[in-house]
Amino acid sequence: MRVLLIGFGPVGRAFAGLIEERRAMLRARYGLDLELAAIASSSAAWLRDPRAGSPGADALRGAASPAELVGRIEPWNGADALDSVDADVLVEATSGGGDSGEPAAGHVRAALSRRMHVVAASKGAFVWHYRELRDLARRSNVELRIGAATGAALPTIDTARYGLAGAEIERIEGILNGTSNYILTRMREGGTYADALRDAQGRGVAEADPRTDVEGTDTATKLVLLANALFDAGLTLADVPTTGITQLAPDDLARAVERGERIRLLGTLEGGTGAWRARVEPVPLGADHPLARVDGLEKGITYQTDTMARVTVIGGRSDPNGAAGALLRDIVNLASG
Amino acid sequence: MRVLLIGFGPVGRAFAGLIEERRAMLRARYGLDLELAAIASSSAAWLRDPRAGSPGADALRGAASPAELVGRIEPWNGADALDSVDADVLVEATSGGGDSGEPAAGHVRAALSRRMHVVAASKGAFVWHYRELRDLARRSNVELRIGAATGAALPTIDTARYGLAGAEIERIEGILNGTSNYILTRMREGGTYADALRDAQGRGVAEADPRTDVEGTDTATKLVLLANALFDAGLTLADVPTTGITQLAPDDLARAVERGERIRLLGTLEGGTGAWRARVEPVPLGADHPLARVDGLEKGITYQTDTMARVTVIGGRSDPNGAAGALLRDIVNLASG
Numbered sequence: 001m002r003v004l005l006i007g008f009g010p011v012g013r014a015f016a017g018l019i020e021e022r023r024a025m026l027r028a029r030y031g032l033d034l035e036l037a038a039i040a041s042s043s044a045a046w047l048r049d050p051r052a053g054s055p056g057a058d059a060l061r062g063a064a065s066p067a068e069l070v071g072r073i074e075p076w077n078g079a080d081a082l083d084s085v086d087a088d089v090l091v092e093a094t095s096g097g098g099d100s101g102e103p104a105a106g107h108v109r110a111a112l113s114r115r116m117h118v119v120a121a122s123k124g125a126f127v128w129h130y131r132e133l134r135d136l137a138r139r140s141n142v143e144l145r146i147g148a149a150t151g152a153a154l155p156t157i158d159t160a161r162y163g164l165a166g167a168e169i170e171r172i173e174g175i176l177n178g179t180s181n182y183i184l185t186r187m188r189e190g191g192t193y194a195d196a197l198r199d200a201q202g203r204g205v206a207e208a209d210p211r212t213d214v215e216g217t218d219t220a221t222k223l224v225l226l227a228n229a230l231f232d233a234g235l236t237l238a239d240v241p242t243t244g245i246t247q248l249a250p251d252d253l254a255r256a257v258e259r260g261e262r263i264r265l266l267g268t269l270e271g272g273t274g275a276w277r278a279r280v281e282p283v284p285l286g287a288d289h290p291l292a293r294v295d296g297l298e299k300g301i302t303y304q305t306d307t308m309a310r311v312t313v314i315g316g317r318s319d320p321n322g323a324a325g326a327l328l329r330d331i332v333n334l335a336s337g
Numbered sequence: 338m339r340v341l342l343i344g345f346g347p348v349g350r351a352f353a354g355l356i357e358e359r360r361a362m363l364r365a366r367y368g369l370d371l372e373l374a375a376i377a378s379s380s381a382a383w384l385r386d387p388r389a390g391s392p393g394a395d396a397l398r399g400a401a402s403p404a405e406l407v408g409r410i411e412p413w414n415g416a417d418a419l420d421s422v423d424a425d426v427l428v429e430a431t432s433g434g435g436d437s438g439e440p441a442a443g444h445v446r447a448a449l450s451r452r453m454h455v456v457a458a459s460k461g462a463f464v465w466h467y468r469e470l471r472d473l474a475r476r477s478n479v480e481l482r483i484g485a486a487t488g489a490a491l492p493t494i495d496t497a498r499y500g501l502a503g504a505e506i507e508r509i510e511g512i513l514n515g516t517s518n519y520i521l522t523r524m525r526e527g528g529t530y531a532d533a534l535r536d537a538q539g540r541g542v543a544e545a546d547p548r549t550d551v552e553g554t555d556t557a558t559k560l561v562l563l564a565n566a567l568f569d570a571g572l573t574l575a576d577v578p579t580t581g582i583t584q585l586a587p588d589d590l591a592r593a594v595e596r597g598e599r600i601r602l603l604g605t606l607e608g609g610t611g612a613w614r615a616r617v618e619p620v621p622l623g624a625d626h627p628l629a630r631v632d633g634l635e636k637g638i639t640y641q642t643d644t645m646a647r648v649t650v651i652g653g654r655s656d657p658n659g660a661a662g663a664l665l666r667d668i669v670n671l672a673s674g
Binding site for chain 1: 355359362363367490491492495496498499500501502503504505624625627629630632639642644645646647648649650651652653654658659661662663665666668669670673674
């Protein structure tokens with residue numbers, strides 16, 4: 001199975017290093033011969049040259065550009081690479097894209113049209129074009145997996161798809177954004193939102209512009225992706241009333257603690273087949289709620305089902321290495337299933 | 338896909354009712370046409386008679402014996418049914434068996450030899466004969482799934498197999514027995530072990546003879562099944578040093594609470610490839626351990642991995658309906674994969 005990786009930021013580099021160093025393990029455990037065939041950034045592409053040997057996992061993790069790697073180098077972007085590289089699966093790991101979902105959507109469309117599987121860590125393309133892209137994948141008889149975009153190393157889609165197969169999921173609640181959960185944890189220990197945000201920024205946990213995380217957009221995005229991937233709910237961000245944590249005062253958190261509760265930025269999806277409704281808001285959770293104790297950067301998701309009752313998953317590494325592990329997970333599962 | 342169900346206790350009856358009422362849902366969602374072809378208890382078998390119509394989910398859930406159902410009735414046991422019924426998958430749900438794993442092991446052997454898939458809720462056969470039965474399944478090119486035996490509706494094997502695919506699992510910790518966790522929760526609220534056990538027995542949460550649960554055997558059994566199914570560890574119960582909760586005093590739990598800890602009957606599996614070691618014992622867990630807050634009848638399992646870090650699953654219905662949901666989950670996953 002030949003992999004074309006598009007996007008060479010922190011996640012792309014971590015993924016490239018990971019699959020390069022796991023080749024023997026993947027072959028032994030899953031009978032899966034996974035070869036990184038090419039990597040494209042926005043301005044340069046690397047192609048494996050068998051005569052030059054492996055670039056090595058450390059070089060893949062450390063390079064600033066594909067052009068620094070040992071192999072064949074071309075002045076291509078992702079679209080060029082899709083035109084020229086013969087691969088079985090596209091790993092879409094471009095960042096940004098914002099409102100349009102580009103260039104990721106274009107990459108995914110091109111790959112699916114060429115009957116390549118697609119495994120994605122980027123979100124925008126699927127917020128805006130999920131149904132179109134899923135239909136295209138079906139027509140091409142290939143797989144489209146976006147588990148790495150909806151919680152990364154926290155197995156959100158996989159738990160629903162495999163762990164709860166055959167059950168009806170009635171409701172989903174999720175702490176899906178580590179940055180805002182970290183800030184809420186700090187605020188509970190004392191301090192204002194501004195203090196906690198500064199602390200998070202100082203630790204590299206929050207970005208200089210933290211709005212996507214603290215205003216709830218990232219949580220709403222993951223909720224839309226989950227709703228569409230699991231239930232074909234056809235939701236967009238406009239369907240998700242979203243309140244972030246920026247207006248919370250230390251008193252709000254202190255009062256919750258007095259009641260034995262914890263305030264969490266919760267994404268909720270409920271309503272069932274044909275009537276899924278999503279919302280994002282700070283919610284006080286009682287001590288017996290399985291997500292009440294998800295502290296700091298951890299994430300968690302709770303599924304309420306009919307036959308299995310309530311199942312909760314917590315954890316998963318919240319960094320580029322965790323996202324790389326999630327991309328590999330999705331490839332292994334599509335290759336095995 | 339034609340199903341032969343052997344074992345018509347609470348789990349078997351719940352499973353029979355569940356798949357009878359989910360036929361349309363399974364066809365629509367998974368393209369899976371699942372038909373209950375026959376049910377065998379130790380002394381009577383029911384076979385579907387298309388001319389007699391469906392026995393109905395309520396009748397399947399409520400019957401004391403397969404002989405009470407509308408259809409063809411034979412004086413068969415499980416072995417007879419395996420000789421006579423043409424089916425694609427055996428659902429093994431006999432209870433008991435204890436030290437020998439019989440009659441379940443015989444049923445599983447016969448089914449695999451006939452190239453039937455096997456999905457099991459019973460444990461004994463796999464504690465004693467897992468490797469033999471797995472090898473037989475491989476030679477017959479069919480699937481053997483025991484997820485319903487290792488935590489039922491708590492997705493233990495599925496989380497490892499799918500949610501953590503491609504990662505190295507370094508350590509597993511599990512609260513795998515609801516009865517003993519319920520007793521520990523009661524003891525923490527005050528009261529002796531004997532008081533808490535009586536309370537549990539009064540609520541139907543503990544059996545009259547509670548030894549399998551409170552002495553740790555059930556936890557050790559599930560740990561052995563997990564180790565063998567996930568890692569081919571080749572463990573038996575004799576390899577698992579096991580201490581139960583019967584010797585704990587109220588003071589032990591009170592002192593743990595003072596330290597901010599909770600005592601849990603924990604199954605631990607660690608050591609990695611070729612060196613897996615298992616043990617079961619009461620362990621004080623700090624408040625930041627994700628299993629510390631798993632109270633009452635709930636179960637939970639934590640996987641420590643390399644790429645994904647720590648992932649924990651909590652919950653899942655702890656009753657025959659939950660086990661039935663788990664059997665259906667395993668069938669759906671084997672049919673889809």
